[in-house]
Amino acid sequence: MNLREAIEEKALNLGLTNLKITHGKPFLSERALLQERLQMGLLTATAAGNIITRTDPELALPGAASIICAALPYKFSQDIRQENRLARYARLRDYHAVLGSAMEDLAKLIQIEQPAAQFRISVDTGPLVERAAACRAGVGYIGKNCSLITQNHGSFVLLGALLTTVALPADEPLPTRICGTCRACLDACPTGALEAPYTLRETACLSYLTQKKGWIPREYRTLIKEKLWGCDVCQDVCPYNQLQPAPDLTLWNTEDDTIFLPDLHTILRWGNKEYRTALQMSALYWRGRTVLQRNALLMLGNRHNGEDAAAIAACLRDPRPVIRGHAAWALGEIQTGLAQQRLLQALEHEKDKNVQEEMKSALQV
Ligand code: SF4
Numbered sequence: 001m002n003l004r005e006a007i008e009e010k011a012l013n014l015g016l017t018n019l020k021i022t023h024g025k026p027f028l029s030e031r032a033l034l035q036e037r038l039q040m041g042l043l044t045a046t047a048a049g050n051i052i053t054r055t056d057p058e059l060a061l062p063g064a065a066s067i068i069c070a071a072l073p074y075k076f077s078q079d080i081r082q083e084n085r086l087a088r089y090a091r092l093r094d095y096h097a098v099l100g101s102a103m104e105d106l107a108k109l110i111q112i113e114q115p116a117a118q119f120r121i122s123v124d125t126g127p128l129v130e131r132a133a134a135c136r137a138g139v140g141y142i143g144k145n146c147s148l149i150t151q152n153h154g155s156f157v158l159l160g161a162l163l164t165t166v167a168l169p170a171d172e173p174l175p176t177r178i179c180g181t182c183r184a185c186l187d188a189c190p191t192g193a194l195e196a197p198y199t200l201r202e203t204a205c206l207s208y209l210t211q212k213k214g215w216i217p218r219e220y221r222t223l224i225k226e227k228l229w230g231c232d233v234c235q236d237v238c239p240y241n242q243l244q245p246a247p248d249l250t251l252w253n254t255e256d257d258t259i260f261l262p263d264l265h266t267i268l269r270w271g272n273k274e275y276r277t278a279l280q281m282s283a284l285y286w287r288g289r290t291v292l293q294r295n296a297l298l299m300l301g302n303r304h305n306g307e308d309a310a311a312i313a314a315c316l317r318d319p320r321p322v323i324r325g326h327a328a329w330a331l332g333e334i335q336t337g338l339a340q341q342r343l344l345q346a347l348e349h350e351k352d353k354n355v356q357e358e359m360k361s362a363l364q365v
């Protein structure tokens, strides 16, 4: 068995699929595209990162000769036990750790044969644009929804890249695009963030908005509907995701690694300790509890249920302006007598200008 075959076998045993390899040359067309999109305001600065660094493997790992790309499927039949309020990837133990550790195992295998080899792992937060690497390596195609779509597991896959100084035979990109005349994702996107095929305005994407810190622009609050974290709409409607078999669960144990969240009222009452206990093994944890509690308030506002008014009104006393402000918005959506009364009382004492504005807008004064 040669090194390539050994890597493929190890990847399969680890639960990774679609292992492909590309060379370590820069991603020049991706760089130009990222720069253009950043200038057009389609990309957030965080998402763009350092464009030059992210598109030059040599800067991420001096002497980078190959990039080993692999996919980790994450759509399971057990998903039915979970509500759709979390994006699928967030219903499982943090993939950065799970996928990162699998990529590390591949590196260890190579190092046995090539002790001088250098490596760098890139899993989402890493130095490289993994999707471009996966596309160039032939792991899948980029669909009109801007996700990488694999032929066997659709787009519900997480991507890992392992840069190495070892020169391995490179694969070719897949030959054709696959969407044809389909535009289901563009039609289904709740915010119009998919402005055109292959063009995503990140600042309008619910996946970004539900993860960002701070205030959610008012025009998006009702569109968030029942989303507590992330958005899978443009992937859920994709025909390539309809008939995917449940993947081989060698990396996740769905009993131990599934994230279960309590009801929204409980989430609103969380202190740091409860938040840590519930989410410390999750990919959401790094964002902190305020983002999740803010989103919970938006979900409650969107439910328009008078029985939620007291729980939301309790947040008007929260020390964090962003929580008070979104609570005011949610009460404005509910519009019961209790909601109005609590808003009026809170407005008398509110010092923060943004929160005052939210309260006035909710009271329509
Ligand atoms: S993730 Fe949601 S909001 Fe973002 S492009 Fe897809 S459907 Fe639209």
Ligand code: SF4
Residues within 6 Å of the ligand: 143, 144, 145, 146, 178, 179, 182, 183, 184, 185, 186, 234, 237, 238, 239, 240
């Ligand atoms: S929904 Fe249709 S257009 Fe969108 S990515 Fe899937 S196949 Fe392509």
